[in-house]
Amino acid sequence: MFKRIVLITFIFSALMLTGCTEDKTVSTSELPDVIRLGYVGPLTGAAAAYGQDIKAGIDLYFSEHPTIGDKPVEVIYEDGKCNGADAAVAAQKLITVDKVRFIFGGGCSGETLSMAPIAEENKVVTISSGSSSPEVTTAGDYIFRDYPSDSKVAQDMAAYIASHDRKKVALLTEQTDFAQGYRMMIKDSMTAYAELELVADEAYGVDNADFRTLLTKAKQQEANALISIGQSPSTNGFVVKQAKELGLDVQIYGPDTLSGQEFFDIAKDAGEGVIQFMVVPDPTQPGYAEKISKLPEAQGASIFQLLGYDAAGMAALAIEHVGYDATAIKDYWYDMPIYKGIGGDHKFDENGDDTTKIGMRIAKDGEFVMTEE
Amino acid sequence: MDYILHLAITMSIWGILTLSLNYVAGFTGIISLSHATFYGIGAYSTAILTVKYGFSFLLSVAIGMFLAAVIAYIVSIPLLKLQEDAFILVSFGFAIIGYHVLLNWQSITNGALGIKGIKAPVIFGFSFSGKPLFLCLVLVALICTYFILHRIVKSPYGTIMKNIRENSIVASVNGHDVTAYKRSVYTVGALFAALAGSLMATFLMFIEPKSFELMISVFILIALILGGMGNLKGSILGAVFIILIPEILRFVGFPNTIIGEMQQITYGLILVLLMILRPQGLLGEYKI
Numbered sequence: 001m002f003k004r005i006v007l008i009t010f011i012f013s014a015l016m017l018t019g020c021t022e023d024k025t026v027s028t029s030e031l032p033d034v035i036r037l038g039y040v041g042p043l044t045g046a047a048a049a050y051g052q053d054i055k056a057g058i059d060l061y062f063s064e065h066p067t068i069g070d071k072p073v074e075v076i077y078e079d080g081k082c083n084g085a086d087a088a089v090a091a092q093k094l095i096t097v098d099k100v101r102f103i104f105g106g107g108c109s110g111e112t113l114s115m116a117p118i119a120e121e122n123k124v125v126t127i128s129s130g131s132s133s134p135e136v137t138t139a140g141d142y143i144f145r146d147y148p149s150d151s152k153v154a155q156d157m158a159a160y161i162a163s164h165d166r167k168k169v170a171l172l173t174e175q176t177d178f179a180q181g182y183r184m185m186i187k188d189s190m191t192a193y194a195e196l197e198l199v200a201d202e203a204y205g206v207d208n209a210d211f212r213t214l215l216t217k218a219k220q221q222e223a224n225a226l227i228s229i230g231q232s233p234s235t236n237g238f239v240v241k242q243a244k245e246l247g248l249d250v251q252i253y254g255p256d257t258l259s260g261q262e263f264f265d266i267a268k269d270a271g272e273g274v275i276q277f278m279v280v281p282d283p284t285q286p287g288y289a290e291k292i293s294k295l296p297e298a299q300g301a302s303i304f305q306l307l308g309y310d311a312a313g314m315a316a317l318a319i320e321h322v323g324y325d326a327t328a329i330k331d332y333w334y335d336m337p338i339y340k341g342i343g344g345d346h347k348f349d350e351n352g353d354d355t356t357k358i359g360m361r362i363a364k365d366g367e368f369v370m371t372e373e
Numbered sequence: 374m375d376y377i378l379h380l381a382i383t384m385s386i387w388g389i390l391t392l393s394l395n396y397v398a399g400f401t402g403i404i405s406l407s408h409a410t411f412y413g414i415g416a417y418s419t420a421i422l423t424v425k426y427g428f429s430f431l432l433s434v435a436i437g438m439f440l441a442a443v444i445a446y447i448v449s450i451p452l453l454k455l456q457e458d459a460f461i462l463v464s465f466g467f468a469i470i471g472y473h474v475l476l477n478w479q480s481i482t483n484g485a486l487g488i489k490g491i492k493a494p495v496i497f498g499f500s501f502s503g504k505p506l507f508l509c510l511v512l513v514a515l516i517c518t519y520f521i522l523h524r525i526v527k528s529p530y531g532t533i534m535k536n537i538r539e540n541s542i543v544a545s546v547n548g549h550d551v552t553a554y555k556r557s558v559y560t561v562g563a564l565f566a567a568l569a570g571s572l573m574a575t576f577l578m579f580i581e582p583k584s585f586e587l588m589i590s591v592f593i594l595i596a597l598i599l600g601g602m603g604n605l606k607g608s609i610l611g612a613v614f615i616i617l618i619p620e621i622l623r624f625v626g627f628p629n630t631i632i633g634e635m636q637q638i639t640y641g642l643i644l645v646l647l648m649i650l651r652p653q654g655l656l657g658e659y660k661i
Contacts, residue, residue, distance in 0.1 A: 043633025051633075059629075078623065079633035084487075084584055088577055089379055093623060096376035113489050113579040122375075133486050177583060180476060180485035203477070 031071045031324055037315065038094035040080040040087050040115060041107030041130065046176075046206070046231075047082035049299035051107040054129045056296055057308025058104055061316070068319050080106050084114030091115040095122045101326040102126075102319075104311055109133030110177065116140045125326045125333075127315065129307035133181050137351045142330050144352035146307050146314070146343070148279055154185035155192075156358045157227070157253055157277045162193035166225040166251050170200035170218035172211065172239055173229040179203075182229045182255060199223045206231070209238050212246060219248050226250040233260030237267040244270035253277065256303055264366045271363045280359025280370065281306050281343050291342050306343030314339050314346060378504035380620060382576055385511040386569050387612035389518045391596045392605060393565035396522050398594070399602035400531065401558045402538035404457070406590045407448075407464040408566050410471030413585030414441040415567025416574040417475060420488040423575075430494040434571040438564045445563030449556045468587045475582035487581030494575050511572055515609070518565050523605055525561075534558060535603075599647060601657030610655050618643055 039058060041051035055077060062073050076098050080087035087106045094100045095118065103119065103126045106112040112131040116139040119126045128136065128145040132153075136145055161169060169190065173183040180203070190196045199221035202214040218226060226243060230236040236258045243250060256278035264271050281288065281303060295305045314333065322328035339346040347355045361368035390412060397403045418437030422428035428436070448467060455463055475482050482488070493502035494510060501510045525531050536544040537551055545551045574580050592615060600611020619640050627635035651657075 044637045048633065075629075077629055077632050079636060082583070084577055084579055084581060085383070085573070089376075089383065089620070090623075092376045092379040093620070096374065110487060110579075110581045110583055113487065113581075114577050116489075117578045135486050135489050139489070175473070175476065177476075177485035177487075177581060184479060184484060184486065 038100035038103040040105035042082035043079040053304035054308035057305040061312035080111040082108040087111035088114040150185040154189040158189035170223035233263035240267040310341030389569040391608040397562035407467040409589035411563035411566035412570040415570025419571040441567035601654030607656035
């Protein structure tokens with residue numbers, strides 16, 4: 001029996017070896033009859049809100065621009081479930097079966113980092129509108145993102161706090177990869193400023209809604225600045241509300257996951273004055289209001305929709321200029337002048353990271369507004 | 374073809390994983406929800422030792438397996454004092470602890486950011502880079518796992534394992550040290566789960582704590598029940614099904630607006646139907 005299994009295995013492996021030697025897809029600079037683009041992002045699970053938002057942005061762009069150079073565009077959506085293993089197999093399917101040379105995704109850093117070796121090996125361009133891990137920077141030549149690295153946002157946040165009076169910082173983070181990645185970056189960035197003191201560094205479970213114990217600890221440590229990195233606007237809303245209830249005299253900061261009506265619905269007046277560091281869309285950009293009105297209500301945050309829209313626009317622009325050839329698209333993007341998108345201005349650096357400017361908004365009268373500071 | 378190879382590799386690795394849980398749960402009746410933790414220990418050992426310290430693949434795998442076995446043995450001391458439901462709940466707790474250790478021990482595991490740049494295995498100077506060669510490697514590992522576990526369960530030791538599964542009190546009355554048997558079974562199961570983890574880490578070239586969370590333990594158990602508990606061939610069949618069903622659903626052509634949700638709902642329905650139609654699993658010899 002064992003011999004039979006071994007024999008079958010070797011025959012099978014030999015067939016695989018022979019079959020696979022000629023399976024490398026040849027790139028072409030001519031546009032195919034149908035331009036098939038791939039998408040890998042979380043469409044189900046805890047991070048689905050962000051994946052669905054990015055998808056909504058891509059959908060809107062290609063509903064407005066259904067062709068590139070007279071050739072119809074088809075986007076093939078695959079659920080990466082915010083999981084490396086699922087994203088890798090989804091990318092492999094898109095590349096091998098659907099023959100795509102371009103993939104929007106991953107929606108999470110884990111997805112992007114698992115897809116990267118496959119995309120690099122097959123010379124397929126990917127662009128992520130939701131990966132914030134600093135590890136993505138060095139993931140490969142074909143790996144791009146129009147969402148900023150955590151490290152960049154964290155550096156700006158630490159620099160801002162250091163330049164102001166309140167320097168005793170309490171850090172509250174949710175136990176998710178996004179929030180924990182942020183936490184690491186903020187702690188790293190704070191080491192550059194001797195005047196900053198991290199008086200509390202507390203992590204809490206996913207979907208927790210009672211932070212009084214952690215906030216009391218921060219109060220006892222005499223924190224006067226509080227960084228809240230929750231995964232959702234509602235979680236951050238509860239942190240802010242309870243901080244006020246406990247009488248904490250702190251300036252509160254957070255990332256783009258503060259955006260969302262739930263934040264103000266929960267935090268109410270306590271939300272006023274909270275400062276948010278994030279990719280800042282330019283409302284003065286022509287067509288901004290029109291796009292916002294056309295997009296469905298964001299499930300996570302509207303910035304992901306806008307960045308998805310911009311990623312689709314940049315893809316269409318590159319394909320129009322250099323054809324549906326991944327290497328040519330990659331080279332085009334590295335040299336591309338500033339792309340005026342709805343989610344902001346985009347320009348890729350030598351690592352494929354967007355040089356997007358990080359902006360600051362402050363909560364005022366129940367909404368976040370730009371601040372000049 | 375690369376897609377088929379990718380699936381074949383994933384199914385083979387899951388085959389090892391399911392076989393190892395079958396050894397523990399199917400043959401001995403220890404329904405554990407902590408298997409993903411040992412899978413993670415193997416993956417992280419290989420990733421850390423090869424990427425950070427330049428260890429060879431084989432040595433990193435050996436250390437990963439050894440480490441998983443030692444941890445399993447230590448953990449089994451309090452865990453195996455508990456019976457059935459209580460054991461399942463506590464093993465569930467252990468899986469949560471394991472996940473949070475991977476997430477929070479940042480100096481070693483790199484926390485939520487995971488570890489990237491894990492190289493393809495090189496054994497005695499021969500590199501298993503490329504999917505066809507990697508498939509050969511995992512198939513060899515799968516066959517070895519099958520063969521070793523088959524020899525054990527067919528031995529007198531295996532007969533005692535099954536006696537413990539059927540009635541641990543009778544086994545104890547017959548003079549067998551039930552706890553010692555269970556402890557050794559749990560340890561060996563963890564050892565092979567770690568092997569699967571090492572292979573998965575070098576295959577994906579990137580790992581993160583999320584890949585070893587509680588739900589993975591649940592999916593391994595589903596694969597085992599689906600294939601049939603107490604049957605080694607069933608474990609491999611269960612692994613094939615658990616990987617293949619969602620992939621087939623990618624080709625069904627659900628509307629783009631609800632594609633992800635429909636795939637998940639259909640996947641769940643198929644699993645429910647299979648359980649209703651075949652509660653003992655496809656090739657099952659033992660039912661929970």
